Amino acid sequence: MIALLRLLLLMLLAVPAHADELRPGYLELTQQNEQQWKIIWKAPVLGGLATSAAPLLPPFCRVTMDRPNLSVGALVAAGRATCSKPLDGATVGLSGLEPGATDTLLRIAPLGRPVQTARLLPGQDTTIVAAVPDGWQVARTYFGIGVEHIIGGFDHLLFVVALVLLLQRGWPVVAAATAFTIAHSLTLAGTTLGLFGLPQAPVVAVIALSIIFLAVEVVKAQPGSPKQALRLSERLPWLVAFLFGLLHGFGFAGALREIGLPESDVPVALLTFNLGVEAGQMLIIAAVLAALALLRRLAPAAQRTALIASAYTIGSIASFWFIERLWA
Structure with a gap:
């Protein structure tokens, strides 16, 4: 398990600093x-x-x-x-x-x-x-791009993985991920339609910080603590995911600017892109939850160690990206 995490660390550190952007x-x-x-x-x-x-x-x-x-x-x-x-x-x-x-x-x-x-x-x-x-050609194309972006866009991938490691339960994770999708859909649509926007350089840097925040929360989480002692990310994970989703939406907008949108089919492209992102998130959530369930069954004593090691790996990768993006 530790060897696998080290390999993941080396692979992702080799990814360019703007890992969030699609480059088709x-x-x-x-x-x-x-x-x-x-x-x-x-x-x-x-x-x-x-x-x-x-x-x-x-x-x-x-x-x-x-x-x-x-x-x-x-x-x-x-x-x-x-x-x-x-x-x-x-x-x-x-x-x-x-x-x-x-x-x-x-x-x-x-x-x-x-x-x-x-x-x-x-x-x-x-x-x-x-x-x-x-008539469904645009919808199919942008749905596929949305799925590919969440799975191949390492920023969002690590954010979702860290969210699952923090909550570790099906419905709370799904609710938080859906709140994340709703939030980034709002900023993505607003930015794409020219209603508002933010420069990409600070956006991608703060996105890396959002991943670091979740990695720290995974390390600090105390399973079995009374409700009043839970941290905000554990008590209201959907709210935290929603707030960070607003930020990630600006990153998605940068990706869509790289791809381009069909002028006559902007609503369909935006909708199906977001549905593709949500579908990709659910695939990631299912895979991580399955891995956690397998770990609990086969090596329950190693579960906490694996979580901490995973959180440190994710935090290290995000910290590397954050530093590079400050200097980019």
């Missing part, structure tokens, strides 16, 4: 008239896309791309495509997508028709343009 590629095709399409291609510097991948359109399209510019850790290039016939039924996507490369969100906006979206992955680097797009 983004390819947008917007039809201007019967033959002309506008292309926007954004490839993050990290992730393998910038060095090898490029937009791929069918042979009947003549593509011209401008010189890319470096913007916020990504190469961004605009271009144009002149197509001799409609793209309906044609294959579009990326060429040169190598194994292990970051995924890419593809957005296709034909004139006068619904926007189509797809996720391009190594081994699944193209899609067929539908003449009549599936």
